[in-house]
Amino acid sequence: MSAPKVTPGAADRGLLPHPREPRPGKPAPEAVAAARRSPLALVLDRPTLFVVLVLALIAVIVPLLNLAVPEHSALHVRTYTVGLLGKYASYALLALAVDLIWGYCGILTLGHAAFFALGGYAMGMYLMREIGARGVYGNPLLPDFMVFLNWKALPWYWRGLDHFWLAAVLVLAAPAMLALVFGWLAFRSRVTGVYLSIMTQALTYALMLAFFRNETGFGGNNGFTGFKDILGFDLQASRTRVALFAVTVVVLALGYLACRFVVTSRTGRVIQAVRDAESRARFIGYRVESYKLWAFVFSAVLAGIAGALYVPQVGIINPSEFSPINSIEIVIWVAIGGRGTLYGALAGALLVNYAQTYFTQALPEIWLYALGGLFIGATLFLPGGLAGLIARRPIAGSRAASG
Amino acid sequence: MKPPPRKLRSLAAKLSGRSRSAQPPRIGALATGAPLSSGPDTSHGVILYLEEITVSFDGFKALDALTLYIETGELRCIIGPNGAGKTTMMDVVTGKTRPDHGSAWFGQTIDLLAHTEPEIAQAGIGRKFQKPTVFERHSVFENLELSMVGDRSVWRGLIARLSAAERERIEEVLEAIGLAERRFAPAGALSHGEKQWLEIGMLLMQNPRLLLVDEPVAGMTPQETERTAELLTALAGHHSIVVVEHDMDFVRSIARRLTVLHEGRVLADGPIEQVQADARVIEVYLGE
Numbered sequence: 001m002s003a004p005k006v007t008p009g010a011a012d013r014g015l016l017p018h019p020r021e022p023r024p025g026k027p028a029p030e031a032v033a034a035a036r037r038s039p040l041a042l043v044l045d046r047p048t049l050f051v052v053l054v055l056a057l058i059a060v061i062v063p064l065l066n067l068a069v070p071e072h073s074a075l076h077v078r079t080y081t082v083g084l085l086g087k088y089a090s091y092a093l094l095a096l097a098v099d100l101i102w103g104y105c106g107i108l109t110l111g112h113a114a115f116f117a118l119g120g121y122a123m124g125m126y127l128m129r130e131i132g133a134r135g136v137y138g139n140p141l142l143p144d145f146m147v148f149l150n151w152k153a154l155p156w157y158w159r160g161l162d163h164f165w166l167a168a169v170l171v172l173a174a175p176a177m178l179a180l181v182f183g184w185l186a187f188r189s190r191v192t193g194v195y196l197s198i199m200t201q202a203l204t205y206a207l208m209l210a211f212f213r214n215e216t217g218f219g220g221n222n223g224f225t226g227f228k229d230i231l232g233f234d235l236q237a238s239r240t241r242v243a244l245f246a247v248t249v250v251v252l253a254l255g256y257l258a259c260r261f262v263v264t265s266r267t268g269r270v271i272q273a274v275r276d277a278e279s280r281a282r283f284i285g286y287r288v289e290s291y292k293l294w295a296f297v298f299s300a301v302l303a304g305i306a307g308a309l310y311v312p313q314v315g316i317i318n319p320s321e322f323s324p325i326n327s328i329e330i331v332i333w334v335a336i337g338g339r340g341t342l343y344g345a346l347a348g349a350l351l352v353n354y355a356q357t358y359f360t361q362a363l364p365e366i367w368l369y370a371l372g373g374l375f376i377g378a379t380l381f382l383p384g385g386l387a388g389l390i391a392r393r394p395i396a397g398s399r400a401a402s403g
Numbered sequence: 404m405k406p407p408p409r410k411l412r413s414l415a416a417k418l419s420g421r422s423r424s425a426q427p428p429r430i431g432a433l434a435t436g437a438p439l440s441s442g443p444d445t446s447h448g449v450i451l452y453l454e455e456i457t458v459s460f461d462g463f464k465a466l467d468a469l470t471l472y473i474e475t476g477e478l479r480c481i482i483g484p485n486g487a488g489k490t491t492m493m494d495v496v497t498g499k500t501r502p503d504h505g506s507a508w509f510g511q512t513i514d515l516l517a518h519t520e521p522e523i524a525q526a527g528i529g530r531k532f533q534k535p536t537v538f539e540r541h542s543v544f545e546n547l548e549l550s551m552v553g554d555r556s557v558w559r560g561l562i563a564r565l566s567a568a569e570r571e572r573i574e575e576v577l578e579a580i581g582l583a584e585r586r587f588a589p590a591g592a593l594s595h596g597e598k599q600w601l602e603i604g605m606l607l608m609q610n611p612r613l614l615l616v617d618e619p620v621a622g623m624t625p626q627e628t629e630r631t632a633e634l635l636t637a638l639a640g641h642h643s644i645v646v647v648e649h650d651m652d653f654v655r656s657i658a659r660r661l662t663v664l665h666e667g668r669v670l671a672d673g674p675i676e677q678v679q680a681d682a683r684v685i686e687v688y689l690g691e
Contacts, residue, residue: 039564267560273538273549280536283497284550284609285524294557
């Protein structure tokens with residue numbers, strides 16, 4: 001094409017170099033610059049920098065306003081509010097996980113609360129062991145509910161969980177293993193679309209039933225509560241709660257960066273390609289199942305971490321965390337915020353949960369209607385969610401559109 | 404059909420990564436240098452062997468003991484009325500459909516019936532769908548990047564960066580398919596014809612030995628059709644190409660050898676003039 005025949009209208013169809021181009025066939029300089037951006041610049045685009053900066057500021061300012069500003073001041077942030085914000089931050093991380101698998105990989109999961117709850121239970125087991133002999137029954141080894149059930153020994157899967165590091169490993173490993181087995185079976189059999197969504201619902205429902213039972217050794221329908229401290233710090237103390245909040249926000253920022261790294265990598269582009277044209281990806285030689293499985297496991301681990309951060313802040317974990325409705329709510333956050341954009345998922349989780357806190361106090365009876373209305377409204381009028389409103393502006397360089 | 408411009412020919416030679424020397428080239432010589440899955444052994448001059456292939460769907464025989472050979476470097480056109488089994492044949496070759504009987508070999512050594520779709524793709528068979536299928540939300544450049552031969556593992560992809568040679572190869576293909584100016588446009592914004600070329604470009608990025616092209620000029624303007632004909636003829640010789648097409652003018656403009664399928668069998672096969680003169684062919688197809 002560098003010495004083309006001139007066909008009438010060819011320039012309009014983009015077949016020929018545009019007349020104003022100095023050298024035929026050479027791209028515009030800014031386009032070259034866009035393609036040659038270093039991976040770091042690609043990961044840290046403007047919205048990402050903005051999000052990370054805001055999160056960093058929040059992680060510093062909110063603790064200061066709680067600890068350094070006297071309580072009678074108007075600027076003081078109550079410890080209760082800090083805990084609430086920390087809960088939102090862990091939900092936001094969960095929303096990122098769902099966005100990665102739904103928004104980027106096109107797999108509508110209606111069971112991600114299961115991974116969140118598994119991470120939470122792993123952390124809860126550590127927190128239960130940390131209570132030690134300070135429980136109601138004063139048993140140094142067995143948590144209260146086991147004493148109550150007349151158990152004589154600690155089940156094998158509870159052993160060693162008095163060590164924080166082992167619990168931390170379990171926080172990652174439990175969701176990862178479940179996602180690996182479930183995903184391997186589902187993707188290998190090429191289960192897709194609504195069938196896969198139904199299976200994820202069944203998965204979380206089955207886990208809920210299992211965790212409800214006393215025999216499984218997870219505290220039955222009461223779950224775990226009455227935590228005393230974490231790593232030796234009193235969980236009731238403002239300082240500990242503020243520190244937990246700061247850690248959660250920092251982990252959220254790191255999770256955001258990790259997701260951003262994944263979606264801007266070539267693997268991320270393949271994952272999005274699988275979403276848009278699965279068979280084409282298969283025919284150009286990608287093992288689509290491996291990519292889906294990888295994304296699913298990564299997303300499950302993120303959800304598990306979110307659950308582990310959630311439990312010490314709310315002070316309780318019980319089987320209702322597995323309930324199917326929870327998983328559906330996460331999908332609603334992401335849909336309202338804008339799937340396929342990380343900042344959209346983040347914003348959706350924060351906004352919807354803030355709205356939930358507000359409405360359940362002010363107008364408790366209408367909250368579920370409001371949530372349903374929001375979801376229907378977003379689906380009908382904002383298919384790209386709130387983020388779709390922003391992204392409607394023309395974007396220079398297509399790679400910006402994929403973040 | 405006049406021969407394609409020399410420039411295009413040399414470009415195609417560069418693209419396919421082979422010189423005209425007698426030595427059989429390493430596939431992907433121009434490309435990444437990444438380890439390639441073993442290519443086909445074409446020492447007998449035949450790249451695709453389909454023998455006695457039978458595929459039936461609920462009793463309907465889509466392919467009925469089809470036997471077909473494609474020679475190395477050949478540009479073969481396959482025509483046939485609807486339901487003649489053209490698409491099913493491509494499905495068998497690419498691993499999408501498993502035949503009830505018969506054998507399919509890629510070169511002397513690769514049994515196509517024993518491999519999955521991605522494995523067949525990586526062994527060197529590229530397929531263009533009837534409906535242009537590109538990654539609509541990725542840019543033209545990214546579409547080509549993702550199609551590039553090389554490591555397909557998830558972990559490598561996380562840290563993969565384009566090397567200068569890879570970037571150059573993408574540029575070459577962009578030039579060849581005439582989309583250099585639109586490299587950053589999302590593929591979804593391309594015209595129908597441009598999508599078809601992009602899809603051919605994506606096949607080229609895989610460095611395939613055999614290209615299966617299903618209705619490449621459906622819905623194209625006459626100029627686009629002409630350009631597609633140039634592109635395919637320029638690529639033949641370096642790649643073996645099988646084109647399924649309904650547009651007889653287009654087939655006449657590119658075909659050297661023509662195969663007519665009818666009811667899952669080969670009805671006629673040979674140089675285009677001879678096939679066109681065949682009474683049975685005129686009856687079932689051309690006469691319509």
